[in-house]
Amino acid sequence: MATEATITDLEQLKDRPEVARLAQKQGLLQSAKLDRGELIVWVEPGAIVEACSILRDSAETQFNFLSDITCIDWYPSEPRFEVVYHLLSHSRKARVRVKVKLDAEDANADSLTQLWTGADFFEREIYDLFGVRFQGHPNMKRIMMPEDWEGHPLRKDYPVEGYR
């Protein structure tokens, strides 16, 4: 299985309905990448809810299911955080990965709970372990760690063995 070539050119990716649909509107899509058969789209941080609702409701994309939300910490480079959304379409049997980049000083994203109530736990987990806050989340509290815990363990500047 030879690794397929990575495509990052937006024009070449225009035949993918996800990219074409998001590119129709100004100020949504930042860039896109096709790597190992998996499509990644970066959207403007402020437009994640709009982008996901387009992907969910358009007839061409039909991403009706939110599989997963997670986060990557690229410390010490900036923008530091990348919030990663995995959407799944039951009818098209396809997946897409939507990402937003967040700066360390302003680690805030909009909550997806208004589109999928199931985003609740995932966003709380990211808040707990990365310290990224989600605006509009009904219950932005820690979920794994105790309430009085200091720090966010999955950040790269948090030591593996914890603070002693």
Added chain:
Amino acid sequence: MAHMNPTPVLERGQDQTMVLNMGPQHPSTHGVLRLLLEIDGETIVRVMPDIGYLHTGIEKTTEAKFYQQVVPLTDRIDYLCPMTNNLAYCLAVEKLLGLEIPPRAQWMRVLLNELTRLNSHLVWLGTHALDIGAMTVFLYCFREREDLLRIFEMVSGQRMMTSYFRIGGLALDAPLGFFEKVKDFLDRFPANVDEYEGLLTNNPIWINRLKGVAHLSKEDAIALGATGPTARASGIDWDLRRDMPYSSYEKFQFNVPVSNGCDVWARYVVRVQELRESHKIAMQALEGMPEGPIKADAPKVILPDREKMKTQMEALIYHFKIVTEGFTVPAGEVYHAVESPRGEMGYYVVSDGTAKPYRVHMRSPSFANLQLLKTMTEGRLIADVVAAIGSIDIVLGDCDR
């Protein structure tokens, strides 16, 4: 563990509701799940799940390990289906590396995954019935589970934490007499399922206890991220083995049981049918098991055979290098999901081109499915909570990671 101090729900002078603590050491919470139940008499007003008691930071630990050292960690996420987790992780890393897995290894993986599903569903059926009050089924299920654990021990040396799948293939080929033993078990198994069904399916107490309890509509199931048998019992016709096949699942014939019942009964029916379907897949895997190598041809990634190490200098060097400094994985990121007994088990692996993963995230089905509990139980009776928890089939290790 965030709800150490729950928001006070009792205002001064208002005494209709009270908060009841259930767990974390409650036999019916299947591990260490703590529920805060706000109740009005026998009716549940609000459910607040409190998790994190088994949070061991596996995602953090993986960042300090070589790729091959992560495999044993994946066992410990969901202790009822270690092989499913091994498989999801290995497939994700293999996709990053671009490895081709030989057919025999793929079929062994399918066979063992289906046996793992039987194992997990048997524990679910036994404990679910035990929660609701049917004691006997538990003993029957664990009798068959013991046979399965012996099979796992035979092939991997371990009963539970198997670590049998490795990046690029399997740890070892199946030992002598293994297939006969599996055949012997599978030949007996349909009669065992009939036996469980004989105890439960037509039992009026069981039916009354399950039907119409913990309703979950299809729309709610999609909005809340439900996967696996729990989603299929709410009419979502989706199974990753059939719809996004991996590891040669496209070569097997099986049905995906779906029900529109949306209640605990429907989940019971779907899972019992899955026992029969898994048996069917395992039989096909056993009958069509191809001959050939069990490891991919990638000497820089896969440990060489012992024999080769004694005779070939190169094999010895590769062995030394893999063990001491790991192997590098090309930079990139991959999300690979498999159908675990509980739902979509997804591994998101990010590589920065070194020998250790930059980030491994596990999308665990128990974590997502636990959110269903709120919809299932609020406004219903407190006694139904136990049935609802059992019907979601959560494993708290999987939930907390």
